[in-house]
Amino acid sequence: MVRNDQKLDVVIIGGGPAGLTASLWCRDLGLRSMTFEAGARPGGQLHRIYNPINNYPGILADSGDDLYERFTSNIAHIDEDIFCDRSVVKIDTEDLTVIIHGGEKFSARALVLATGVRRRKLGIPGEDEFVGRGILGSGAKERRTAAGRVVAVVGSGDAALENAVILSEHAERVIVIHRRKELSARPSFVEQAAARSNVEFVAEAEVTAITGGESVNKIELIDRAAGRETTLDIDMLLIRIGVEPNSDLLKGKAELDNAGYVRVDSLGRTSLPWIYAIGDLANPVSPTIVSAAGSGATAIKAIARDILAAR
Numbered sequence: 001m002v003r004n005d006q007k008l009d010v011v012i013i014g015g016g017p018a019g020l021t022a023s024l025w026c027r028d029l030g031l032r033s034m035t036f037e038a039g040a041r042p043g044g045q046l047h048r049i050y051n052p053i054n055n056y057p058g059i060l061a062d063s064g065d066d067l068y069e070r071f072t073s074n075i076a077h078i079d080e081d082i083f084c085d086r087s088v089v090k091i092d093t094e095d096l097t098v099i100i101h102g103g104e105k106f107s108a109r110a111l112v113l114a115t116g117v118r119r120r121k122l123g124i125p126g127e128d129e130f131v132g133r134g135i136l137g138s139g140a141k142e143r144r145t146a147a148g149r150v151v152a153v154v155g156s157g158d159a160a161l162e163n164a165v166i167l168s169e170h171a172e173r174v175i176v177i178h179r180r181k182e183l184s185a186r187p188s189f190v191e192q193a194a195a196r197s198n199v200e201f202v203a204e205a206e207v208t209a210i211t212g213g214e215s216v217n218k219i220e221l222i223d224r225a226a227g228r229e230t231t232l233d234i235d236m237l238l239i240r241i242g243v244e245p246n247s248d249l250l251k252g253k254a255e256l257d258n259a260g261y262v263r264v265d266s267l268g269r270t271s272l273p274w275i276y277a278i279g280d281l282a283n284p285v286s287p288t289i290v291s292a293a294g295s296g297a298t299a300i301k302a303i304a305r306d307i308l309a310a311r
């Protein structure tokens with residue numbers, strides 16, 4: 001049980017780059033805060049990045065874990081203010097109270113949501129069943145397991161094409177399956193994938209089922225270009241069809257856009273007083289570590305200013 005015997009200024013929900021930065025700035029500005037993180041440790045998506053990160057200013061990190069270590073090296077209060085294995089299941093937007101799974105409640109002058117995004121799913125038979133049994137979690141991390149195998153990559157964006165290139169280093173064949181005619185990934189990824197002799201593309205196709213025994217051995221498809229249903233024999237599958245925001249806590253309460261991202265102003269303020277949303281949750285345009293960190297700093301500076309003005 002977490003002790004809460006003092007009035008809090010800020011409750012932060014989510015301990016990824018945005019929430020961690022918000023927590024850091026609370027300490028810096030003398031605001032009393034608690035951060036609740038659903039996972040066993042803070043860091044969010046950083047723990048899923050297995051490639052070097054070369055676009056965070058001033059740091060060339062070997063991986064997300066490496067950047068996480070550097071991030072937290074100057075968050076000395078991490079054990080005091082950041083509480084893991086605490087999933088926020090509900091918020092009261094009028095009382096500014098959060099309820100943690102298990103029933104603990106915490107109130108503050110301001111709530112900052114930093115709950116990030118989750119991978120979009122296909123929603124088809126076999127998708128949950130074959131996780132870890134042919135359905136890969138990460139192309140970069142599991143690239144060696146693809147040696148000599150036939151791997152299907154579903155998706156057309158940066159993540160799909162980048163993974164297709166990585167997997168093609170070891171796999172016998174990589175088949176990129178995408179719904180539209182065009183690919184949406186950045187040109188450099190498309191060029192790299194197209195240059196690999198063992199990467200193939202199946203356009204205008206939709207995967208409808210994943211089947212197998214011990215592990216995946218087939219996918220069923222609707223091939224819209226050919227106007228028929230078909231199957232493909234594969235050994236492995238990687239699904240990269242984008243992400244969706246973890247905005248359920250604000251659904252029906254604050255303004256969201258059509259894709260479910262929280263609408264905020266330039267300070268991170270939602271349509272509700274004293275409720276802020278930061279990081280990927282409110283930023284479909286630039287879902288990056290640097291933007292998430294920046295939005296955390298901005299929101300806390302704005303909250304500090306408004307708390308001072310309200311005194």
Ligand SMILES: Cc1cc2nc3c(=O)[nH]c(=O)nc-3n(C[C@H](O)[C@H](O)[C@H](O)COP(=O)(O)OP(=O)(O)OC[C@H]3O[C@@H](n4cnc5c(N)ncnc54)[C@H](O)[C@@H]3O)c2cc1C
Pocket residue numbers: 013014015016017018019036037038039042043044045046048049050052053054055086087088089114115116117246278279280281286287288289290292
């Ligand atoms: C494979 C990969 C590669 C990437 N490469 C780069 C890169 O090179 N450069 C770059 O800038 N960005 C990169 N990104 C994106 C970057 O990681 C994200 O933009 C960044 O992590 C967003 O931070 P965030 O704090 O907004 O959200 P997240 O990192 O998603 O963190 C959100 C946190 O909130 C927690 N949470 C969710 N719901 C609740 C709840 N109800 N209660 C409590 N906690 C909750 C989650 O457990 C999570 O820890 C990459 C991402 C991935 C997956």
